[in-house]
Every structure is written in C-alpha cells, then in structure tokens.
Amino acid sequence: xxxxxxxxxxxxxxxxxxxxxxxxxxxxxxxxxxxxxxxxxxxxxxxxxxxxxxxxxxxxxxxxxxxxxxxxxxxxxxxxxxxxxxxxxxxxxxxxxxxxxxxxxxxxxxxxxxxxxxxxxxxxxxxxxxxxxxxxxxxxxxxxxxxxxxxxxxxxxxxxxxxxxxxxxxxxxxxxxxxx
Numbered sequence: 001x002x003x004x005x006x007x008x009x010x011x012x013x014x015x016x017x018x019x020x021x022x023x024x025x026x027x028x029x030x031x032x033x034x035x036x037x038x039x040x041x042x043x044x045x046x047x048x049x050x051x052x053x054x055x056x057x058x059x060x061x062x063x064x065x066x067x068x069x070x071x072x073x074x075x076x077x078x079x080x081x082x083x084x085x086x087x088x089x090x091x092x093x094x095x096x097x098x099x100x101x102x103x104x105x106x107x108x109x110x111x112x113x114x115x116x117x118x119x120x121x122x123x124x125x126x127x128x129x130x131x132x133x134x135x136x137x138x139x140x141x142x143x144x145x146x147x148x149x150x151x152x153x154x155x156x157x158x159x160x161x162x163x164x165x166x167x168x169x170x171x172x173x174x175x176x177x178x179x180x
Contacts, residue, residue: 067168070169073150073151073169075095076104076151077151077154079094079107082092085157093146101159114144115167115168116167118163128162131139147168148171149168149170152165
C-alpha cells in the first residue's frame with residue numbers, strides 16, 4: 001500500500017510540473033482570435049502621451065507641426081467614447097443628437113474643431129492609430145497641418161471592448177499658430 005501511495009505521489013508531482021498549453025480560440029479565418037487589451041486604472045497619462053508622441057512623429061514625417069494635448073478636447077473625447085458605448089455603435093453623433101462641433105463647444109474649447117476619429121475595437125491605441133493611418137479620411141484628420149491641439153480618450157467595457165476618440169483642433173480664430 002505504501003508503494004502505491006508513493007507512486008501516486010510521484011505521479012502527482014510529475015503532472016504538477018507540466019505546463020498546460022495556452023489554448024487559443026481560432027477564428028473563422030483560421031487565425032487565433034485577438035486577446036482583449038486591458039487598460040489599467042493608472043494608465044491614462046501613459047496611453048495619452050504614447051499616442052501624442054506617435055501622432056507627432058507621424059506629423060513630423062509628413063511635414064506637419066506638432067500638436068499638444070488639450071484638456072478640453074480630452075474631456076470632449078472621453079464623453080463621446082462613453083456615449084458610443086451606451087449607444088453600442090461607433091458614430092460621430094451623440095445620443096442627444098450632438099455633433100463633434102457641439103461637444104467641443106460644450107467643453108469650452110475656443111479653437112476650431114478640425115476633425116474627429118473614432119473606433120470600436122479590442123486593439124491597443126497604437127494599433128488603432130495604425131488603422132486610422134491606413135484610411136485617407138482618418139489620416140487627413142491626424143495630419144491636418146492646421147492642427148495644434150489634440151484630444152484623446154477612450155472608454156473600455158468590462159468585456160474588453162474599447163471605444164477610442166481622437167479630436168484635432170486649431171488655434172482660436174485671430175490667434176497666430178506656431179510655425180512648423
């Protein structure tokens with residue numbers, strides 16, 4: 001009996017040392033399904049500045065001047081990201097019928113809103129930026145040479161889905177823009 005217990009004990013130890021293979025769910029296209037990108041509670045400034053740095057690198061490569069984060073545009077972007085989640089659809093109009101121009105005015109932004117990019121995805125901010133750069137209309141928003149301010153925010157649902165919003169704005173009318 002002692003021998004049987006010893007064999008079982010050694011077998012359990014041997015099995016405990018084995019690694020369980022990481023099982024990935026395969027999509028209809030035969031590729032592994034992406035894993036949701038989880039944003040930690042303290043990641044807000046890191047993500048915003050990583051996006052700002054990346055946008056400014058792309059703008060420099062295209063010959064456009066840098067932009068800076070604007071707290072009012074960030075607030076308008078955050079409001080819209082959460083509202084898109086509530087509506088469960090990525091689109092430029094708020095549940096109250098507001099347009100990007102309306103939302104930017106509500107937060108008191110005195111510059112001119114030049115464009116808004118939105119996305120519904122499970123991808124990182126840099127993957128989302130890459131997707132925006134692949135489309136002419138969203139790329140034009142990012143590279144608009146008149147832009148001096150950027151707002152960027154998101155809302156992440158418990159299932160991992162992220163609603164991204166990026167806003168670009170120019171200097172207020174009558175204020176000279178910095179030369180690039």
